[in-house]
Every structure is written in C-alpha cells, then in structure tokens.
Amino acid sequence: xxxxxxxxLKDVFVSLGGETVLDGLNLSxxxxxxxxxxxxxxxxxxxxxxxxxxxxxxxxxEIFFEDRKFNGVPAYKRQVNTIFQRYALFPHLxxxxxxxxxxxxxxxxxxxxxxxxxxxxxxxxxxxxxxRHIDTLSGGQQQRVAIARAIANxxxxxxxxxxxxxxxxxxxxxxxxxxxxxxxQLGITFIFVTHxxxxxxxxxxxxxxxxKGRIQQVGTPQDIYNEPKxxxxxxxxxxxxxxxxxxxxxxxxxxxxxxxxxxDKGFVDxxxxxxxxxxxxxxxxxxxKGMLEGxxxxxxxxxxxxxxxVDIGGFKWMIQTTDKHNVNDKVGLIIEPDAIHIxxxxxxxxxxGDYSSYSEELDHLSDIIPEE
Amino acid sequence: xxxxxxxxxILTSPYIVxxxxxxxxxxxxxxxxxxxxxxxxxxxxxxxxxxxxxxxFGLSILYAVIATVITLVISYPMAYFMTKMNISSQRxxxxxxxxxxxxxxxxxxxxxxxxxxNKGIINTVLNRLGFHTLRLINTPGxxxxxxxxxxxxxxxLPIYSVMCKIDNSLLEAASDLGSNGFSRLxxxxxxxxxxxxISGITMVxxxxxxxxxxxxxxxxxKTLLIGDAIEYLFNAGPDxxxxxxxxxxxxxxxxLICLAVMNKFTNEDDGGVII
Numbered sequence: 033x034x035x036x037x038x039x040x041l042k043d044v045f046v047s048l049g050g051e052t053v054l055d056g057l058n059l060s061x062x063x064x065x066x067x068x069x070x071x072x073x074x075x076x077x078x079x080x081x082x083x084x085x086x087x088x089x090x091x092x093x094e095i096f097f098e099d100r101k102f103n104g105v106p107a108y109k110r111q112v113n114t115i116f117q118r119y120a121l122f123p124h125l126x127x128x129x130x131x132x133x134x135x136x137x138x139x140x141x142x143x144x145x146x147x148x149x150x151x152x153x154x155x156x157x158x159x160x161x162x163x164r165h166i167d168t169l170s171g172g173q174q175q176r177v178a179i180a181r182a183i184a185n186x187x188x189x190x191x192x193x194x195x196x197x198x199x200x201x202x203x204x205x206x207x208x209x210x211x212x213x214x215x216x217q218l219g220i221t222f223i224f225v226t227h228x229x230x231x232x233x234x235x236x237x238x239x240x241x242x243x244k245g246r247i248q249q250v251g252t253p254q255d256i257y258n259e260p261k262x263x264x265x266x267x268x269x270x271x272x273x274x275x276x277x278x279x280x281x282x283x284x285x286x287x288x289x290x291x292x293x294x295x296d297k298g299f300v301d302x303x304x305x306x307x308x309x310x311x312x313x314x315x316x317x318x319x320x321k322g323m324l325e326g327x328x329x330x331x332x333x334x335x336x337x338x339x340x341x342v343d344i345g346g347f348k349w350m351i352q353t354t355d356k357h358n359v360n361d362k363v364g365l366i367i368e369p370d371a372i373h374i375x376x377x378x379x380x381x382x383x384x385g386d387y388s389s390y391s392e393e394l395d396h397l398s399d400i401i402p403e404e
Numbered sequence: 405x406x407x408x409x410x411x412x413x414i415l416t417s418p419y420i421v422x423x424x425x426x427x428x429x430x431x432x433x434x435x436x437x438x439x440x441x442x443x444x445x446x447x448x449x450x451x452x453x454x455x456x457x458x459x460x461f462g463l464s465i466l467y468a469v470i471a472t473v474i475t476l477v478i479s480y481p482m483a484y485f486m487t488k489m490n491i492s493s494q495r496x497x498x499x500x501x502x503x504x505x506x507x508x509x510x511x512x513x514x515x516x517x518x519x520x521x522n523k524g525i526i527n528t529v530l531n532r533l534g535f536h537t538l539r540l541i542n543t544p545g546x547x548x549x550x551x552x553x554x555x556x557x558x559x560x561l562p563i564y565s566v567m568c569k570i571d572n573s574l575l576e577a578a579s580d581l582g583s584n585g586f587s588r589l590x591x592x593x594x595x596x597x598x599x600x601x602i603s604g605i606t607m608v609x610x611x612x613x614x615x616x617x618x619x620x621x622x623x624x625x626k627t628l629l630i631g632d633a634i635e636y637l638f639n640a641g642p643d644x645x646x647x648x649x650x651x652x653x654x655x656x657x658x659x660l661i662c663l664a665v666m667n668k669f670t671n672e673d674d675g676g677v678i679i
Contacts (some may be wrong), residue, residue, distance in 0.1 A: 087576055109581040114580045121572040123596040132590070134581035186582060 036062040038221050039084055039187060044093030046245075048077055053079045054090070055245035061189075061223060062238075066215050068224045070232040072268070076174075077225045078226035080242075084223065085114045098188075113182035113193040119174050119196065121166045125178055127153070128162040140316070149344040152180040155214060172203045179214065189221045196231065208235055216284060229269050233257065241265050260373055266308045267384035270341040273349045274385025277307035288324055288344055296374035306375040306385075311339070313371030317399050322364015323386060328357050342389050348387040408585075437649035439472075442642075450650035456650060457633055461658075464630040465542065468612035471551035472559075475608050476601065478552070479559040484593070487567045498564075499559050512552055513621050518661070519548055542624030551608075552617040558607035566600030567593065602666050610659055630655055 037062040046054040048232060054076045061067050069077035070345060082088040086107030095102040097110070099236050113134070121130050129136075131149045156176035166174065182190055192211070196204045212235055213221045226232055232239050233253040240263075241248045241256060249261040260266035263274050268357035282297035287307045299305060300360070319325050324346035340357055342349045342365070349365070357363060409507060441447045454461075486494050504512055519525045521538040526538045540546060578588045616631030623629075630651065637648035 085576075085580060087579075106584075107576070108582045108584050112580075114577070116573050116577060118573065120571065120577040122574060122577070122592065124592075133578070137582040137587055181581070374444070 035062045035065075037061065039223070040094075040228040041080070042096070044080075044083065044085065044086065044090045044092045044095070045373065046076075046090050048366065049078075053245050057093070057245070059240060059247065059250070061221060063188075064219050064221055065224045065237045066212070066224065066235060067238045067240060068226060068232040068236040069240045069242060070229060070268075071248075072227055074244040075200070075242040077227075077242050079194055080195055081114070081223060084189070085112055085191050087111050104353060111187055112189045112191060113185050113187040114193065115178050115182050115195045116194070117193045119178040119195075121174055121177055121181070123166055124325065124359040125166070126162070127164045127166070127306075130166065130179045131175055131184050133181060135199050138185075148184055149180075152184045153247050155217070156180045156210075170243075171198055173209065174349075175199065175207060177365045179211070182212070183218060187220060189223060190215075192222060193363065194227070194349070195224055196226070204231075219371060228264075233269070241268060243268075246343070254258065259373060260308060260375060261382040262378035263306050263308075263382075264378070266306075266373075266375065267380075270372045271311045271350055271352075272311045272385060273347075273387070275307045275309070275347065276382070277305050279303045279305050279374060283369075285372065288347065290323055291371055292323065293369040294372040294374060296372070299374065299376075304377055306377060306381050308348075308373040308375060308385075309367055309371055311350045312337075312373070314349070314351045314353075315366040315368075316351065316353050316355065316357070317364045317366055319362045319364045322366055324365060324367070326365065327360055328361045330364060331357060331359055350387045406450065409466070419648065429594045434444065434649045434652055437646050438663035439650075441646060443475045448609060450546040450646045451654070453647055453650055454654055456590060457630060460628050460630045460633045461655075464613050465658075466628065467548055467627075468609050471548050472605055472609045472610045474552050474554045475559040475606065477551075479556060479563055479604065480601070481596075483560055483567055484589075486564055487570075499562050504553075505557055509554065510617065513618055516546070516550055516553070516622055517541060520549075539602055544627060546622040547619045547627055547629075550622045551615065554618065555608040558561040558611075562603040562607065563597060563600040572595050575645065598669075605620065606663060606666060609662065612653060613659065652670060 037060045039059075041057050041059045042056040045052070046055050057080060060081070060124070069080055071077050079088065083090055086102075086105060086109075089104065097112075098106075102110070110367075122133065125133070128149055130143050131152050135145045135148055149162070153161065156179050158173065158176050158180065159167070161173070161177075166177070167198045169177065173208055175198075178195070195211075196207050199207060208231060211222070214257065224232075224235065233256070236253060238250060239253055239256050240250045243264050249256055251259070255271055256265065260269060260272075266272040266274055275287045277285050278286050279296075279302065280291060281298040281301050282299075285294050285296070285305065285307060287293055316322075324344050326342040326349065327349065328340050329343050330341040337352045337354050338356060340351050340353060342351055342363060344365070344389045352364070416548070438445060438450055440447065464622060477651045486497055489497070517524070522537055522539070522541065523529070524541070527575050531537060553631060572591055574596070575588055578592045614631045616629060619629045619632055619674065634648050634651050634655075637644040
C-alpha cells in the first residue's frame with residue numbers, strides 16, 4: 033500500500049531580514065508518521081514548522097495539505113496545531129480552560145467540551161488538575177497541558193517546536209516516550225523539531241537533517257546513522273572519524289596510508305571520497321596486530337565505556353572501548369569492512385571529523401545550543 | 405539583622421521619612437480638623453453637615469465616570485493599534501501622547517478657554533463660515549472635555565504597557581487553536597490587558613473626581629464640583645477649615661472604597677494592580 037502524503041513543501045524559499053533562511057526546500061510528510069526536523073540553530077527547522085502552521089508565508093514555493101494548496105490559508109483555518117517552545121499557555125485561564133480553548137472557539141457544546149477535556153487530561157496524566165492555575169504547575173506539567181490543548185482540537189498534524197528543550201534530562205526522557213505513545217494512540221502525524229540528535233533518533237520514524245536552510249538528508253534513524261550522505265550529517269549525528277580517502281575500485285578504499293576492504297561501490301576508480309568510521313566500530317589490538325598503528329593521547333571514562341583519542345599519523349581518531357588504555361600506550365586498530373562508510377565529497381568535506389581540538393569541556397559546551 | 409536588611413533600611417529611610425512628613429502627618433491634621441470644631445473640641449457635626457454638598461458629590465462622581473469612560477473608549481483602541489505599529493511609529497505616538505504633559509496643567513486647561521470661548525477659535529471659524537456662535541464654554545461638556553484631555557495619558561500609558569507585554573506566542577497559540585482576529589482580541593488580548601485598564605481607570609477617575617480647576621475655568625460658575633466646594637471653603641477662611649476637612653475626608657474614603665472594589669476585581673482575575 034502506498035503511503036499518502038499529508039503535507040508537501042515544494043521549492044520553498046524564505047528570507048528574513050535579507051538573510052536566506054530556507055533555500056529551496058522540498059519535503060513530503062506522510063500521513064500518521066513521526067517525522068523530526070533536526071539541525072543546529074539557524075538551520076531553518078523552526079521556520080519550516082512556522083510555514084506549515086501558517087505563521088509565516090514563504091517568499092517562493094508551494095505548500096500542500098492533503099493535496100490542496102495551502103499558501104495564504106491563515107493559521108486559524110488550518111487543521112494543524114502547534115506545541116510551542118515555551119508552551120504559550122494562557123496565563124489568565126486555568127488548566128481546564130486552556131485545554132478547552134480551541135473547542136470554545138469552535139462553539140462546541142458545553143457537554144462535549146467537558147467530555148473532551150477530561151479525556152485529553154487523562155491522556156496526558158493530568159486528571160484532577162482542571163482547576164489549577166497555570167503558574168502553579170511545574171515545567172513538565174505545563175508541557176502536558178500544552179499537549180492536551182493542542183490535541184483537543186483533533187488536528188491532522190501536530191507541530192512540536194523543541195517542546196522538550198526546557199525540561200531536565202530525566203523528565204525529557206519520560207516525555208519522549210510519552211509523546212511517542214500519544215502519537216501511536218491517536219494516529220496523528222507529528223512533525224517534531226529538535227537540535228538534539230539523540231532525541232531525533234529515538235523518537236522518529238523518519239529524520240530530516242537540515243543545515244543552512246537546506247535538507248541534507250532524509251531517512252529512517254538507522255539510515256541516517258549508518259549511511260550518512262555527507263560529512264555534516266555524519267558529524268551531527270553521533271560521533272564520527274571522517275577521513276580523506278581514495279576509492280581504489282569497488283569494495284576497496286585507501287586512507288591513513290593503508291588499503292581497506294569495504295562494502296561500498298559505484299564510485300569512479302580513484303575518486304576522492306570522505307570515509308566515515310564510527311568510534312564504536314573500531315577494535316583495538318596490540319600494535320603489531322593492527323591495520324593501523326597509533327598512540328593514545330587522551331582517555332576519558334564515560335561509565336559505559338572509555339572514550340580515547342588515538343593519534344595516527346597526525347589525525348586524531350576517537351575510539352570507544354570497554355578496555356582501559358593509558359595515555360602514550362601504543363595501540364593497533366582493526367577496521368572491518370562493515371565499519372567503513374564511504375561518502376561523496378561535499379561542501380562540508382574537511383570541516384569535520386578530526387578530534388585534534390577535542391576536549392571534554394568543549395564538547396559539553398557545544399551541547400548547549402542557544403535558543404533560536 | 406543582617407547587612408542586607410540594614411542596607412535596605414538605610415536606602416528606604418529617606419522615603420519613609422518623606423512620606424511620614426508629607427503624607428501621614430497632613431492626613432492626621434486633616435482628620436483632626438474634620439473631627440473638631442473651631443475651638444478644637446471633638447465633634448461629628450462637620451460630617452453631619454456634608455449633606456448640603458450631596459449634589460456636588462453626585463455631580464463630581466457623574467462627571468468623573470463619564471470622563472473615565474470616554475478616555476477608556478479612546479485609549480483602548482489607540483493602545484491596541486500602537487502595539488501593532490513598528491517601533492519608530494510607536495515611539496513617535498508615545499511622544500505625542502506625552503508632549504502635553506510637559507506643559508503646565510493650568511496652562512493646558514487655560515488654553516481650552518481660548519479654543520472654546522464665544523469669541524474663541526472654533527466660534528471664529530464657524531462665524532466666518534456663516535454659522536451661529538455655539539455655546540461651548542461654561543458647559544458640562546467643556547468640563548468633561550477638559551478632564552478627558554488632561555488625564556488621557558494616564559489611561560493610554562498603563563494600557564499600552566500591559567499590551568506590549570503580551571507575549572506574541574500567546575496570540576500565535578490562539579490563532580493556531582482557531583481564533584480569528586476578533587476572537588483573539590476577545591479571548592486573549594482583552595482579558596490580559598485588564599490590569600492595565602484597571603490602573604488606567606484609577607489614575608483617571610481619582611483626579612477627575614477631585615478636580616476643581618477644570619470645572620472653574622471651563623464650566624463657569626454653574627457647575628459646583630466637590631473639589632470646588634472644598635477650595636471655596638478653604639479660601640473662605642479658618643472658620644471653614646473644619647467643614648472643608650470633613651468634605652476632603654469623605655471624598656478620600658469614597659475614593660479608597662472605589663480602589664478597593666477595583667482591586668478586588670483584578671485580584672480575582674490575576675496578579676495585582678499596577679498603580
């Protein structure tokens with residue numbers, strides 16, 4: 033059975049204040065899927081969401097909703113609801129009235145409103161909170177009210193703009209599961225925006241990786257992780273060692289002064305390529321038994337595993353291992369064919385992938401991405 | 405007491421001393437005069453005597469209510485449309501609203517005489533065009549006009565500042581939930597601007613109800629408001645201080661009751677009043 037597209041964006045251009053925010057975006061969103069727009073701040077993901085919601089009109093390009101053109105249809109006429117980054121709950125209304133807002137606008141009979149609101153509140157585990165004032169709720173509870181308020185209108189598409197960004201880690205994990213449950217239970221299309229790659233991978237049916245107003249890759253979380261299209265995607269999703277390589281011929285690639293067997297084909301012989309090796313796919317062996325040889329320059333213990341940096345001919349590799357190694361140890365590396373992923377050269381080549389400037393502290397700093 | 409508390413006491417003490425000397429003590433003097441006779445002997449005769457001024461009280465309240473309603477009707481849409489404009493237009497209009505406040509209150513009121521008088525600007529223009537002279541000055545309308553003109557910035561400013569603070573995402577959320585422009589106004593903007601409206605009403609009603617200058621200059625001697633009555637009595641000499649104080653006291657109590665009622669309205673809705 034072919035899946036139906038519920039939302040389609042065709043060649044969408046947006047510029048705000050003279051700056052291009054969306055640069056020819058094409059995206060089809062299937063009915064009832066959980067799709068995530070993922071990218072660093074300023075990549076255009078929130079803008080994409082605002083276009084679908086109707087808060088913003090594209091300068092160029094078309095939007096379709098269930099195959100009908102949607103350009104110029106005001107937000108209040110769209111069967112789309114949004115969960116805002118800071119929830120945007122109405123401070124002058126209590127929980128019940130917040131959830132009932134959309135129904136009241138539609139002049140739903142009082143009895144029906146009552147039934148719907150209590151159903152929605154029990155769906156988000158907030159039964160009994162009807163009379164509570166918004167300011168007396170915790171961040172997590174406000175989040176739930178925002179969800180209940182949006183889905184009380186039975187939208188066909190729910191837009192979620194970094195809804196979990198303000199929650200602490202544990203709550204965030206719980207809410208991830210809960211959103212997933214609600215999405216399955218109601219069978220609504222969810223379009224989720226986040227800069228958190230882990231969140232994107234765990235929750236989504238499909239992930240759209242964006243940068244500079246363009247889509248870099250669309251695919252299932254597994255596709256995105258295992259088969260990144262370019263250095264940007266490889267670097268943004270998880271950790272990667274990205275090396276310059278030469279595709280000798282099909283199934284054979286050379287990098288770091290050695291030639292490896294791989295599973296990739298279809299390149300021109302001797303084509304310059306980017307080679308991705310994930311840190312967890314490298315085996316460490318004694319120096320004389322490895323395909324590559326290097327020196328450990330730093331070791332960090334992360335609980336489940338160690339993260340070590342190995343210098344091989346000046347290129348710093350990140351490797352995750354459960355065995356302890358010490359700084360200045362000489363080690364050998366074994367890289368199996370299925371651990372190697374080959375990508376075509378792109379504008380991002382050479383920008384990412386070396387861990388020479390890596391330090392724990394910097395890495396954590398870069399996790400704190402300022403709000404858009 | 406820790407250092408912070410000590411510092412705070414030092415910093416607040418000038419204000420406390422100021423308000424003790426210039427607010428509390430005069431109030432006590434007023435209460436003393438209101439409750440004593442010319443010989444300083446306690447009596448409630450002054451308060452019993454205010455019945456004569458029933459009409460002045462009634463008229464003052466009526467005029468103040470009318471003036472407050474008119475200012476509100478003008479100011480609310482104005483504040484609303486101001487928030488929709490770009491920043492530089494907003495600043496510009498703000499300037500225009502504030503500008504008259506830089507001129508002395510008496511001069512502002514006086515200038516209306518030259519506009520409204522029988523040989524004033526409006527009538528001169530009308531006569532030139534062949535119309536009869538309109539009686540504009542010395543009418544209740546002129547008094548109310550003066551009140552509206554003098555106090556309108558105190559209505560616009562609080563409403564505007566509350567409306568500016570309404571988070572745009574709330575309006576987006578409302579339209580996301582199906583609200584068109586009118587419904588957004590009714591369900592979000594108006595309820596959230598109530599505190600500004602309340603403080604605007606207070607700041608216009610209180611000076612309107614106790615004004616004397618506007619009614620004297622623009623209303624002639626036909627309209628005796630309670631503020632005028634108090635002024636006449638004080639000017640009439642020390643013999644009338646007691647009854648004038650009694651009138652002031654009653655007026656003040658009435659205003660306080662009005663404020664308390666309004667405060668109750670806002671407290672039920674949300675937060676406190678911004679006065």
